[in-house]
Amino acid sequence: xxxxxxxxxxxxxxxxxxxxxxxxxxxxxxxxxxxxxxxxxxxxxxxxxxxxxxxxxxxxxxxxxxxxxxxxxxxxxxxxxxxxxxxxxxxxxxxxxxxxxxxxxxxxxxxxxxxxxxxxxxxxxxxxxxxxxxxxxxxxxxxxxxxxxxxxxxxxxxxxxxxxxxxxxxxxxxxxxxxxxxxxxxxxxxxxxxxxxxxxxxxxxxxxxxxxxxxxxxxxxxxxxxxxxxxxxxxxxxxxxxxxxxxxxxxxxxxxxxxxxxxxxxxxxxxxxxxxxxxxxxxxxxxxxxxxxxxxxxxxxxxxxxxxxxxxxxxxxxxxxxxxxxxxxxxxxxxxxxxxxxxxxxxxxxxxxxxxxxxxxxxxxxxxxxxxxxxxxxxxxxxxxxxxxxxxxxxxxxxxxxxxxxxxxxxxxxxxxxxxxxxxxxxxxxxxxxxxxxxxx
Amino acid sequence: xxxxxxxxxxxxxxxxxxxxxxxxxxxxxxxxxxxxxxxxxxxxxxxxxxxxxxxxxxxxxxxxxxxxxxxxxxxxxxxxxxxxxxxxxxxxxxxxxxxxxxxxxxxxxxxxxxxxxxxxxxxxxxxxxxxxxxxxxxxxxxxxxxxxxxxxxxxxxxxxxxxxxxxxxxxxxxxxxxxxxxxxxxxxxxxxxxxxxxxxxxxxxxxxxxxxxxxxxxxxxxxxxxxxxxxxxxxxxxxxxxxxxxxxxxxxxxxxxxxxxxxxxxxxxxxxxxxxxxxxxxxxxxxxxxxxxxxxxxxxxxxxxxxxxxxxxxxxxxxxxxxxxxxxxxxxxxxxxxxxxxxxxxxxxxxxxxxxxxxxxxxxxxxxxxxxxxxxxxxxxxxxxxxxxxxxxxxxxxxxxxx
Numbered sequence: 001x002x003x004x005x006x007x008x009x010x011x012x013x014x015x016x017x018x019x020x021x022x023x024x025x026x027x028x029x030x031x032x033x034x035x036x037x038x039x040x041x042x043x044x045x046x047x048x049x050x051x052x053x054x055x056x057x058x059x060x061x062x063x064x065x066x067x068x069x070x071x072x073x074x075x076x077x078x079x080x081x082x083x084x085x086x087x088x089x090x091x092x093x094x095x096x097x098x099x100x101x102x103x104x105x106x107x108x109x110x111x112x113x114x115x116x117x118x119x120x121x122x123x124x125x126x127x128x129x130x131x132x133x134x135x136x137x138x139x140x141x142x143x144x145x146x147x148x149x150x151x152x153x154x155x156x157x158x159x160x161x162x163x164x165x166x167x168x169x170x171x172x173x174x175x176x177x178x179x180x181x182x183x184x185x186x187x188x189x190x191x192x193x194x195x196x197x198x199x200x201x202x203x204x205x206x207x208x209x210x211x212x213x214x215x216x217x218x219x220x221x222x223x224x225x226x227x228x229x230x231x232x233x234x235x236x237x238x239x240x241x242x243x244x245x246x247x248x249x250x251x252x253x254x255x256x257x258x259x260x261x262x263x264x265x266x267x268x269x270x271x272x273x274x275x276x277x278x279x280x281x282x283x284x285x286x287x288x289x290x291x292x293x294x295x296x297x298x299x300x301x302x303x304x305x306x307x308x309x310x311x312x313x314x315x316x317x318x319x320x321x322x323x324x325x326x327x328x329x330x331x332x333x334x335x336x337x338x339x340x341x342x343x344x345x346x347x348x349x350x351x352x353x354x355x356x357x358x359x360x361x362x363x364x365x366x367x368x369x370x371x372x373x374x375x376x377x378x379x380x381x382x383x384x385x386x387x388x389x390x391x392x393x394x395x396x397x398x399x400x401x402x403x404x405x406x407x408x409x410x411x412x413x414x415x416x417x418x419x420x421x422x423x424x425x426x427x428x429x430x431x432x433x434x435x436x437x438x439x440x441x
Numbered sequence: 442x443x444x445x446x447x448x449x450x451x452x453x454x455x456x457x458x459x460x461x462x463x464x465x466x467x468x469x470x471x472x473x474x475x476x477x478x479x480x481x482x483x484x485x486x487x488x489x490x491x492x493x494x495x496x497x498x499x500x501x502x503x504x505x506x507x508x509x510x511x512x513x514x515x516x517x518x519x520x521x522x523x524x525x526x527x528x529x530x531x532x533x534x535x536x537x538x539x540x541x542x543x544x545x546x547x548x549x550x551x552x553x554x555x556x557x558x559x560x561x562x563x564x565x566x567x568x569x570x571x572x573x574x575x576x577x578x579x580x581x582x583x584x585x586x587x588x589x590x591x592x593x594x595x596x597x598x599x600x601x602x603x604x605x606x607x608x609x610x611x612x613x614x615x616x617x618x619x620x621x622x623x624x625x626x627x628x629x630x631x632x633x634x635x636x637x638x639x640x641x642x643x644x645x646x647x648x649x650x651x652x653x654x655x656x657x658x659x660x661x662x663x664x665x666x667x668x669x670x671x672x673x674x675x676x677x678x679x680x681x682x683x684x685x686x687x688x689x690x691x692x693x694x695x696x697x698x699x700x701x702x703x704x705x706x707x708x709x710x711x712x713x714x715x716x717x718x719x720x721x722x723x724x725x726x727x728x729x730x731x732x733x734x735x736x737x738x739x740x741x742x743x744x745x746x747x748x749x750x751x752x753x754x755x756x757x758x759x760x761x762x763x764x765x766x767x768x769x770x771x772x773x774x775x776x777x778x779x780x781x782x783x784x785x786x787x788x789x790x791x792x793x794x795x796x797x798x799x800x801x802x803x804x805x806x807x808x809x810x811x812x813x814x815x816x817x818x819x820x821x822x823x824x825x826x827x828x829x830x831x832x833x834x835x836x837x838x839x840x841x842x843x844x
Binding site for chain 2: 001002003004005017018020021024025029030044058061062063064065066067068069070071080082083084085086087122151152154155156157159160161162163164165166167168169170171172173174175176177178179182183184185186187188189190191192194195196198199200201202203204206207208209210211213215217218219220221222223224226227228230231232233234235236237238239240241242243244245246247250251252254255256257258261262263265279281282283285338342345346347348349350351352353354355357358361362363365366368369381382383384386387388389390391392393441
């Protein structure tokens with residue numbers, strides 16, 4: 001039995017997160033995904049903020065941004081930037097100078113041997129370097145092409161530059177989240193748009209491949225990331241559609257008006273110097289769960305108030321309930337609170353920071369990560385595994401995070417059928433290699 | 442009319458609330474026939490708002506409306522002794538089963554994966570649960586908040602001296618639903634190409650732990666360097682990074698100083714910005730200059746509206762987005778001219794406008810062919826298609842198995 005997408009070859013021209021998540025999912029599910037990269041062009045925010053960050057830069061800053069292996073840039077920093085490296089598993093990488101006639105010829109040969117292409121560059125980028133839809137169709141008539149522009153390929157916003165956070169601002173998400181009592185300037189960037197765009201993108205490619213199997217027809221899919229994010233705001237959109245109501249920010253409370261529903265302060269073992277900063281989420285979704293919470297708390301006097309038996313009453317007294325519950329949780333261990341509350345049927349869990357994930361019993365039990373050695377012998381680290389559990393075609397890490405140009409030999413020789421002499425020429429003319437131009441900072 | 446890419450696919454849908462229904466909505470909106478089994482009281486999402494014109498009712502929920510377009514509804518009490526035969530008949534006709542019942546519930550009813558695989562060896566079944574069928578937390582429950590706080594990147598969202606803060610509404614559940622649809626589509630592909638039926642144990646927590654919204658990066662950043670990812674001390678105040686006030690609201694920028702010429706163009710090449718100090722590499726890492734820059738930038742922003750600022754940013758290719766409210770978005774011509782919004786005619790509610798296609802697939806398009814179903818609207822129709830006679834349907838109805 002083969003993986004679900006065995007035998008499907010996907011060209012990956014993606015950048016940052018949304019597109020790369022789509023190609024990661026396709027790779028996890030068995031497709032042969034080939035990242036096509038250029039040693040002479042630095043794509044910002046795809047293999048790092050900079051190709052060669054200074055040792056000082058990688059010693060400071062948040063783990064997710066500059067936490068390079070052992071806090072050192074290493075010999076080829078672009079192969080292990082923490083912001084992106086988890087999206088390189090199960091992928092191949094080839095290099096080719098696409099901004100040259102010869103590079104485009106090589107690329108056309110790859111397109112002819114491929115089933116799909118995924119890209120999420122700024123609108124017009126492929127056209128600018130001469131590999132737009134016409135070029136692609138000529139190279140392979142039945143190719144499935146997924147393009148993921150931020151706002152679509154037409155209309156006044158088509159050339160707007162955006163990351164996930166900007167298109168979520170435009171779609172209304174930013175004004176709907178965050179602290180209700182603070183100015184919107186306190187709202188932190190999130191990138192949920194990248195998540196849904198990536199997942200929808202992989203779904204769309206598989207769906208279009210099904211259409212191709214039935215009709216022989218390829219097609220160009222346009223996924224405007226802003227539009228794709230719409231489902232996450234469904235309740236707000238429907239409230240406006242039904243009632244003309246513009247919802248406000250609800251912080252951590254329930255959009256459906258369930259109460260209590262919030263974060264509460266807690267503790268954890270080994271709080272250390274940060275003084276804790278531990279939180280437990282609790283959501284009471286019905287009256288039975290309220291009884292469960294009462295039991296878990298030892299049924300204190302205040303909670304027996306008959307007005308609190310129904311959600312309506314609890315919603316009215318939400319602030320008061322929050323204060324009481326916080327008093328109870330503040331001195332307790334967050335994991336113990338989770339087990340206690342869940343054993344009484346109440347949804348609750350600690351808010352885990354990145355230092356506690358690997359040790360969580362669920363993460364360990366389901367083996368959500370696996371140790372692999374990084375390229376260049378930089379070290380062995382635990383990387384995320386594909387998160388789908390298939391009983392008959394189990395997924396896994398078939399290839400650790402791919403280094404720039406790591407699979408040049410395989411792609412040029414076996415996929416494209418070039419000879420030794422031709423390949424030597426490509427090396428000489430700057431197509432094939434494993435290092436960015438030394439001038440790139 | 443051209444049909445969707447999933448034309449001819451029948452989905453047996455035992456999902457409820459948000460994540461599962463979003464997964465099967467994608468199947469339905471792209472052409473599949475989705476048969477939704479609802480318990481006698483209906484999917485719990487029929488019991489939450491927003492209500493049409495503020496009036497509650499099982500056919501008036503905006504949440505149910507959005508997440509259940511194009512589906513057919515069959516009301517069945519799966520605990521009823523007569524229900525098993527009905528579900529099995531539906532399984533025989535389906536190409537994929539998607540369910541979000543509490544882990545173990547279908548097994549206890551003899552309708553879990555073991556039964557599915559004994560009925561058919563080519564029928565995939567996707568089970569969507571908070572933590573999966575094999576986990577120490579298998580029976581634990583979540584909400585969007587509990588899930589996102591535990592497995593998503595919530596801890597680093599917000600400001601330092603306050604609690605972390607979640608996304609809007611049920612966004613984390615919708616993320617999971619879209620990921621589940623990807624897994625379901627792969628399982629369907631394997632069934633169609635290789636004749637393999639299999640169980641997909643989809644854990645929403647796992648889908649969040651692997652989430653591309655920084656969690657993947659925060660996790661490996663800690664593994665690589667032992668450094669945590671924490672909440673910021675206050676509003677983002679980079680050299681154009683964060684949310685800024687303007688004349689009529691707010692605009693969001695990111696990392697504009699990385700490309701000073703573009704920033705210069707957006708601001709109209711003001712004299713003060715021609716000083717060499719602004720053009721040195723890494724200027725955005727020098728706190729005094731960042732502060733000085735923001736002091737110069739703010740008056741410019743406060744004199745302009747968000748649309749004007751965004752137009753200037755677009756022209757200069759600066760990363761920027763205005764903070765629109767939902768009413769502004771509904772009125773925005775870019776999205777309406779592109780055909781983003783859809784309208785559906787509903788028996789009880791009349792014409793309803795709702796967000797439309799998540800993506801455009803021209804040769805096999807997304808479409809809304811049916812409004813969300815009324816509770817049990819298709820019970821008789823679906824049972825008849827499965828070969829139940831009128832008298833059998835009548836018997837099931839009087840025994841209380843169907844509604």
